[in-house]
Amino acid sequence: MxxxxxxxxxxxxxxxWHPHHLYNKIFTDSAQRDWFLENICTNDWNEEQDGGRTLAEGTELLVKQHPEHEVNIRAYYGRWAEMLNGxxxxxxxxxxxxxxxxxxxxxxxxxxxxxxxxxxxxxxxxxxxxxxxxxxxxxxxxxxxxxxxxxxxxxxxxxxxxxxxxxxxxxxxxxxxxxxxxxxxxxxxxxxxxxxxxxxxx
CATH class of the missing domain: 3.40.50.1000 (HAD superfamily/HAD-like)
Known part of the structure:
Protein backbone atom coordinates (compact mmCIF):
# COMPACT_ATOMS: atom_id res chain seq x y z
CA MET A 1 0.00 0.00 0.00
CA TRP A 17 16.47 18.93 22.74
CA HIS A 18 19.10 17.46 25.02
CA PRO A 19 19.93 17.83 28.74
CA HIS A 20 23.56 18.43 27.74
CA HIS A 21 22.61 21.88 26.48
CA LEU A 22 21.74 22.86 30.05
CA TYR A 23 24.21 20.79 32.04
CA ASN A 24 27.17 21.94 29.97
CA LYS A 25 26.59 25.26 31.74
CA ILE A 26 26.44 23.63 35.17
CA PHE A 27 29.36 21.19 34.91
CA THR A 28 32.75 22.21 33.58
CA ASP A 29 33.78 18.55 33.42
CA SER A 30 31.89 16.49 30.83
CA ALA A 31 32.56 13.30 32.80
CA GLN A 32 30.80 14.77 35.85
CA ARG A 33 27.91 15.90 33.62
CA ASP A 34 27.55 12.45 32.12
CA TRP A 35 27.70 10.77 35.54
CA PHE A 36 24.94 13.04 36.84
CA LEU A 37 22.67 12.35 33.86
CA GLU A 38 23.36 8.62 33.93
CA ASN A 39 22.90 8.19 37.68
CA ILE A 40 20.71 11.00 39.05
CA CYS A 41 18.51 12.74 36.45
CA THR A 42 18.32 9.65 34.26
CA ASN A 43 16.36 9.01 31.08
CA ASP A 44 14.15 6.54 32.96
CA TRP A 45 13.32 9.19 35.57
CA ASN A 46 12.54 11.80 32.91
CA GLU A 47 10.30 9.35 31.05
CA GLU A 48 8.10 9.02 34.13
CA GLN A 49 7.30 12.72 33.70
CA ASP A 50 6.82 12.13 29.98
CA GLY A 51 4.34 9.44 30.97
CA GLY A 52 2.23 11.80 33.04
CA ARG A 53 3.87 12.19 36.45
CA THR A 54 4.00 15.88 37.33
CA LEU A 55 7.29 17.72 37.20
CA ALA A 56 6.88 18.71 40.84
CA GLU A 57 6.31 15.13 41.97
CA GLY A 58 9.24 13.80 39.97
CA THR A 59 11.53 16.53 41.23
CA GLU A 60 10.63 16.14 44.90
CA LEU A 61 11.00 12.36 44.70
CA LEU A 62 14.51 12.69 43.33
CA VAL A 63 15.54 15.43 45.76
CA LYS A 64 14.44 13.19 48.62
CA GLN A 65 16.57 10.34 47.24
CA HIS A 66 19.62 12.50 46.48
CA PRO A 67 19.50 15.63 48.68
CA GLU A 68 23.18 16.34 48.04
CA HIS A 69 22.30 17.02 44.37
CA GLU A 70 19.23 19.15 45.07
CA VAL A 71 20.34 22.27 43.21
CA ASN A 72 21.25 20.39 40.04
CA ILE A 73 18.11 18.24 40.22
CA ARG A 74 15.87 21.29 40.48
CA ALA A 75 17.65 22.81 37.49
CA TYR A 76 16.37 20.00 35.26
CA TYR A 77 12.87 21.38 35.05
CA GLY A 78 13.51 24.78 36.57
CA ARG A 79 15.79 25.59 33.64
CA TRP A 80 14.30 23.11 31.19
CA ALA A 81 13.98 25.67 28.38
CA GLU A 82 17.77 25.80 28.25
CA MET A 83 17.74 22.20 26.99
CA LEU A 84 16.18 23.45 23.76
CA ASN A 85 18.81 24.40 21.22
CA GLY A 86 16.48 25.42 18.39
Missing amino acids: AINTIIFDLGAVLID PITGTVEIFKALKDSGNYKIYALSNWSAETMEIAFSQFEFLDWFDGMVVSGIEKMRKPEPAFYQLLLNRYNVEPGQALFIDDNMRNIIAAKNMGIDSIHFTTATELEQELRMRNIL
Whole structure:
Protein backbone atom coordinates (compact mmCIF):
# COMPACT_ATOMS: atom_id res chain seq x y z
CA MET A 1 0.00 0.00 0.00
CA ALA A 2 1.18 3.52 -0.76
CA ILE A 3 2.26 5.71 2.13
CA ASN A 4 -0.23 8.48 2.86
CA THR A 5 0.70 9.27 6.48
CA ILE A 6 3.96 10.47 8.03
CA ILE A 7 4.44 10.25 11.82
CA PHE A 8 7.27 12.28 13.34
CA ASP A 9 8.90 12.08 16.72
CA LEU A 10 9.79 15.57 17.99
CA GLY A 11 12.81 15.64 20.32
CA ALA A 12 16.13 15.01 18.54
CA VAL A 13 14.27 14.74 15.21
CA LEU A 14 12.64 18.14 14.69
CA ILE A 15 13.77 19.88 17.88
CA ASP A 16 17.35 19.87 19.17
CA TRP A 17 16.47 18.93 22.74
CA HIS A 18 19.10 17.46 25.02
CA PRO A 19 19.93 17.83 28.74
CA HIS A 20 23.56 18.43 27.74
CA HIS A 21 22.61 21.88 26.48
CA LEU A 22 21.74 22.86 30.05
CA TYR A 23 24.21 20.79 32.04
CA ASN A 24 27.17 21.94 29.97
CA LYS A 25 26.59 25.26 31.74
CA ILE A 26 26.44 23.63 35.17
CA PHE A 27 29.36 21.19 34.91
CA THR A 28 32.75 22.21 33.58
CA ASP A 29 33.78 18.55 33.42
CA SER A 30 31.89 16.49 30.83
CA ALA A 31 32.56 13.30 32.80
CA GLN A 32 30.80 14.77 35.85
CA ARG A 33 27.91 15.90 33.62
CA ASP A 34 27.55 12.45 32.12
CA TRP A 35 27.70 10.77 35.54
CA PHE A 36 24.94 13.04 36.84
CA LEU A 37 22.67 12.35 33.86
CA GLU A 38 23.36 8.62 33.93
CA ASN A 39 22.90 8.19 37.68
CA ILE A 40 20.71 11.00 39.05
CA CYS A 41 18.51 12.74 36.45
CA THR A 42 18.32 9.65 34.26
CA ASN A 43 16.36 9.01 31.08
CA ASP A 44 14.15 6.54 32.96
CA TRP A 45 13.32 9.19 35.57
CA ASN A 46 12.54 11.80 32.91
CA GLU A 47 10.30 9.35 31.05
CA GLU A 48 8.10 9.02 34.13
CA GLN A 49 7.30 12.72 33.70
CA ASP A 50 6.82 12.13 29.98
CA GLY A 51 4.34 9.44 30.97
CA GLY A 52 2.23 11.80 33.04
CA ARG A 53 3.87 12.19 36.45
CA THR A 54 4.00 15.88 37.33
CA LEU A 55 7.29 17.72 37.20
CA ALA A 56 6.88 18.71 40.84
CA GLU A 57 6.31 15.13 41.97
CA GLY A 58 9.24 13.80 39.97
CA THR A 59 11.53 16.53 41.23
CA GLU A 60 10.63 16.14 44.90
CA LEU A 61 11.00 12.36 44.70
CA LEU A 62 14.51 12.69 43.33
CA VAL A 63 15.54 15.43 45.76
CA LYS A 64 14.44 13.19 48.62
CA GLN A 65 16.57 10.34 47.24
CA HIS A 66 19.62 12.50 46.48
CA PRO A 67 19.50 15.63 48.68
CA GLU A 68 23.18 16.34 48.04
CA HIS A 69 22.30 17.02 44.37
CA GLU A 70 19.23 19.15 45.07
CA VAL A 71 20.34 22.27 43.21
CA ASN A 72 21.25 20.39 40.04
CA ILE A 73 18.11 18.24 40.22
CA ARG A 74 15.87 21.29 40.48
CA ALA A 75 17.65 22.81 37.49
CA TYR A 76 16.37 20.00 35.26
CA TYR A 77 12.87 21.38 35.05
CA GLY A 78 13.51 24.78 36.57
CA ARG A 79 15.79 25.59 33.64
CA TRP A 80 14.30 23.11 31.19
CA ALA A 81 13.98 25.67 28.38
CA GLU A 82 17.77 25.80 28.25
CA MET A 83 17.74 22.20 26.99
CA LEU A 84 16.18 23.45 23.76
CA ASN A 85 18.81 24.40 21.22
CA GLY A 86 16.48 25.42 18.39
CA PRO A 87 14.97 23.48 15.51
CA ILE A 88 16.81 20.82 13.55
CA THR A 89 16.60 22.94 10.43
CA GLY A 90 17.09 20.24 7.83
CA THR A 91 14.30 18.11 9.25
CA VAL A 92 11.94 21.08 9.51
CA GLU A 93 12.62 21.78 5.82
CA ILE A 94 11.72 18.16 5.01
CA PHE A 95 8.55 18.50 7.09
CA LYS A 96 7.62 21.65 5.15
CA ALA A 97 8.22 19.96 1.80
CA LEU A 98 6.04 17.01 2.80
CA LYS A 99 3.34 19.35 4.09
CA ASP A 100 3.43 21.55 0.99
CA SER A 101 3.13 18.53 -1.31
CA GLY A 102 -0.39 17.93 -0.03
CA ASN A 103 0.15 14.19 -0.41
CA TYR A 104 0.34 13.23 3.25
CA LYS A 105 -1.34 13.58 6.57
CA ILE A 106 1.40 14.40 9.08
CA TYR A 107 1.19 13.60 12.79
CA ALA A 108 3.46 13.78 15.82
CA LEU A 109 3.88 10.92 18.29
CA SER A 110 6.07 12.14 21.11
CA ASN A 111 7.22 11.21 24.58
CA TRP A 112 6.96 14.64 26.15
CA SER A 113 5.71 16.07 29.41
CA ALA A 114 2.42 17.92 29.05
CA GLU A 115 3.87 20.72 31.17
CA THR A 116 7.05 21.30 29.15
CA MET A 117 5.18 20.88 25.86
CA GLU A 118 3.74 24.35 26.43
CA ILE A 119 7.27 25.80 26.40
CA ALA A 120 8.03 24.08 23.11
CA PHE A 121 4.84 25.37 21.48
CA SER A 122 5.79 28.92 22.42
CA GLN A 123 9.12 28.55 20.59
CA PHE A 124 8.47 26.45 17.49
CA GLU A 125 5.75 27.56 15.10
CA PHE A 126 6.09 24.40 12.99
CA LEU A 127 4.41 22.46 15.81
CA ASP A 128 1.18 24.01 14.51
CA TRP A 129 1.67 22.42 11.10
CA PHE A 130 0.71 18.93 12.21
CA ASP A 131 -2.66 17.45 11.31
CA GLY A 132 -2.72 15.95 14.77
CA MET A 133 -0.49 15.18 17.71
CA VAL A 134 -0.37 12.48 20.39
CA VAL A 135 1.73 13.45 23.42
CA SER A 136 2.60 10.95 26.13
CA GLY A 137 2.23 13.33 29.06
CA ILE A 138 -1.35 14.07 28.07
CA GLU A 139 -2.31 10.47 27.30
CA LYS A 140 -0.52 8.93 30.33
CA MET A 141 1.20 6.34 28.14
CA ARG A 142 4.34 6.47 26.05
CA LYS A 143 6.56 4.85 23.44
CA PRO A 144 7.40 2.02 23.06
CA GLU A 145 4.07 0.82 24.51
CA PRO A 146 2.01 -0.60 21.61
CA ALA A 147 -1.16 1.01 23.00
CA PHE A 148 0.38 4.45 22.50
CA TYR A 149 0.95 3.84 18.79
CA GLN A 150 -2.49 2.28 18.50
CA LEU A 151 -4.04 5.38 20.05
CA LEU A 152 -2.73 7.51 17.19
CA LEU A 153 -3.81 4.98 14.58
CA ASN A 154 -7.33 4.83 16.01
CA ARG A 155 -7.71 8.54 16.67
CA TYR A 156 -6.76 9.60 13.16
CA ASN A 157 -8.01 6.53 11.27
CA VAL A 158 -4.52 5.59 10.06
CA GLU A 159 -3.79 2.23 8.44
CA PRO A 160 -0.43 0.89 9.74
CA GLY A 161 0.60 -0.28 6.28
CA GLN A 162 0.07 3.22 4.87
CA ALA A 163 2.10 5.03 7.53
CA LEU A 164 5.78 5.89 7.91
CA PHE A 165 7.24 6.56 11.37
CA ILE A 166 10.42 8.60 11.99
CA ASP A 167 12.17 8.44 15.39
CA ASP A 168 15.72 8.72 16.74
CA ASN A 169 15.28 5.92 19.29
CA MET A 170 15.73 2.40 17.91
CA ARG A 171 13.60 1.00 20.73
CA ASN A 172 10.67 3.02 19.40
CA ILE A 173 11.42 2.07 15.79
CA ILE A 174 11.31 -1.64 16.64
CA ALA A 175 7.97 -1.21 18.41
CA ALA A 176 6.49 0.57 15.38
CA LYS A 177 7.74 -2.09 12.97
CA ASN A 178 6.20 -4.77 15.19
CA MET A 179 2.86 -3.05 14.57
CA GLY A 180 3.32 -3.09 10.81
CA ILE A 181 4.39 0.55 10.48
CA ASP A 182 7.29 1.22 8.11
CA SER A 183 9.92 3.18 10.03
CA ILE A 184 13.09 5.20 9.58
CA HIS A 185 15.67 5.43 12.36
CA PHE A 186 16.59 9.11 12.35
CA THR A 187 20.26 10.03 12.51
CA THR A 188 20.62 13.19 10.39
CA ALA A 189 18.35 15.24 8.16
CA THR A 190 20.54 14.39 5.18
CA GLU A 191 20.13 10.66 5.72
CA LEU A 192 16.40 11.10 6.32
CA GLU A 193 16.06 12.92 3.01
CA GLN A 194 17.89 10.08 1.25
CA GLU A 195 15.63 7.47 2.86
CA LEU A 196 12.51 9.39 1.84
CA ARG A 197 13.74 9.79 -1.74
CA MET A 198 14.47 6.06 -1.95
CA ARG A 199 10.85 5.46 -0.96
CA ASN A 200 9.63 8.04 -3.53
CA ILE A 201 8.05 10.03 -0.72
CA LEU A 202 10.05 13.21 -1.39
